Amino acid sequence: AQKVTQAQTEISVVEKEDVTLDCVYETRDTTYYLFWYKQPPSGELVFLIRRNSFDEQNEISGRYSWNFQKSTSSFNFTITASQVVDSAVYFCALSEPSSNTRKLLFGQGSTLHVQP
Amino acid sequence: GAGVSQTPSNKVTEKGKYVELRCDPISGHTALYWYRQSLGQGPEFLIYFQGTGAADDSGLPNDRFFAVRPEGSVSTLKIQRTERGDSAVYLCASSQNGRNTGELFFGEGSRLTVL
Numbered sequence: 001a002q003k004v005t006q007a008q009t010e011i012s013v014v015e016k017e018d019v020t021l022d023c024v025y026e027t028r029d030t031t032y033y034l035f036w037y038k039q040p041p042s043g044e045l046v047f048l049i050r051r052n053s054f055d056e057q058n059e060i061s062g063r064y065s066w067n068f069q070k071s072t073s074s075f076n077f078t079i080t081a082s083q084v085v086d087s088a089v090y091f092c093a094l095s096e097p098s099s100n101t102r103k104l105l106f107g108q109g110s111t112l113h114v115q116p
Numbered sequence: 117g118a119g120v121s122q123t124p125s126n127k128v129t130e131k132g133k134y135v136e137l138r139c140d141p142i143s144g145h146t147a148l149y150w151y152r153q154s155l156g157q158g159p160e161f162l163i164y165f166q167g168t169g170a171a172d173d174s175g176l177p178n179d180r181f182f183a184v185r186p187e188g189s190v191s192t193l194k195i196q197r198t199e200r201g202d203s204a205v206y207l208c209a210s211s212q213n214g215r216n217t218g219e220l221f222f223g224e225g226s227r228l229t230v231l
Contacts, residue, residue: 004158037222042224043205043207043224043225044119044222044223044224044225045159045207045209045220045222046222047219047220047221050219091158091159093158103149103161103164103172103175104159104161104220105161106158106159106160107158108156108157108158109156109157109158
């Protein structure tokens with residue numbers, strides 16, 4: 001069965017600290033996509049990254065980086081030198097093309113508080 | 117506007133009433149999704165439209181929930197005989213072609229409170 005688990009329900013850091021949000025997934029498929037979305041207080045989910053299951057290269061985008069490890073079914077997200085504006089709820093999500101539904105299965109979210 | 121627009125942003129209703137929630141997707145986006153987000157949880161899939169047709173409605177919790185997209189653009193989520201457990205934020209998202217690239221553009225949601 002599909003499942004997405006985010007270990008941290010809520011996490012607080014002080015500005016400029018690095019923080020890692022963990023995501024572990026379960027799927028029967030060999031082909032799948034993984035995502036991270038950010039949900040600021042306004043409520044609108046903002047796409048951050050998409051990864052397909054055949055691409056295990058880590059990715060860096062500014063202060064954001066993602067570590068995809070198929071062997072441990074994990075897709076972790078690190079924010080370097082966190083800023084107050086990073087405060088939000090972050091969701092990891094999974095999509096299986098074989099299901100033909102185009103739907104995303106989200107984790108329960110990790111609420112990040114960055115204190116000044 | 118440029119983004120996905122949802123109305124109303126807030127709706128308070130009484131148990132047993134009928135409600136409609138509207139979604140106006142990004143112009144030209146053929147795929148439209150409805151998700152429901154309860155407090156402290158991630159969004160849960162409800163229904164997916166490709167054009168005018170519902171390609172997947174497996175997430176609708178029961179037959180009190182129904183959605184339409186008659187002209188392939190605006191969609192309406194309809195909830196009959198509302199129950200307190202229906203209270204949640206209803207999120208709409210659209211994407212350009214519905215392929216499994218997953219870059220969904222979300223609206224800010226309609227917060228439904230059933231008293």
